[in-house]
Amino acid sequence: RKEVEQDPGPFNVPEGATVAFNCTYSNSASQSFFWYRQDCRKEPKLLMSVYSSGNEDGRFTAQLNRASQYISLLIRDSKLSDSATYLCVVIGTLNTGFQKLVFGTGTRLLVSP
């Protein structure tokens, strides 16, 4: 099983729609979770951290379900500018014991007029 799994999409939605992505992770000991956004041929940029209690930032809501080992990202009132790839990131461990970030392959979102 992959450490982090995401549906690659693409998710095609019209402007104004609500869309949700899930991401599952295999390491039950993971303590930190993030969503990054990556535009085509650009670097990833932090969208939001994911807290145990869930958190909201404007149109974006992130949730963590530890029992089922998944995190979710909900985008309300989609804008054309939300078109991007959304990367799910969890904490993993190298065989040296060093904590590293483990990136999913990303979910592509396309918002159309």
Next chain:
Amino acid sequence: DGGITQSPKYLFRKEGQNVTLSCEQNLNHDAMYWYRQDPGQGLRLIYYSQIVNDFQKGDIAEGYSVSREKKESFPLTVTSAQKNPTAFYLCATQLKGVAKNIQYFGAGTRLSVL
């Protein structure tokens, strides 16, 4: 202008050649990382450095080398031993302690083989 600067933006390597990718930061972040991104794959960790004069191998270090002589700089050399170097290379930094585990990325270098 603060941030993480990677150069060059595009790089072409001839067979048998070593090439060096630059990563400079003025954020005063302690830790620096190199990742490789291939189409359809997540970012994979090549090397990381938590303090000056110290660095460690990540998941895919074979064919790569790094140095960390200054806090601000963490260059990556892609050696001729790396047989499939074509990829998007990303440098990241992290401030230890505060905002735990959040990493910030440079704009990346696209490496292609001639």
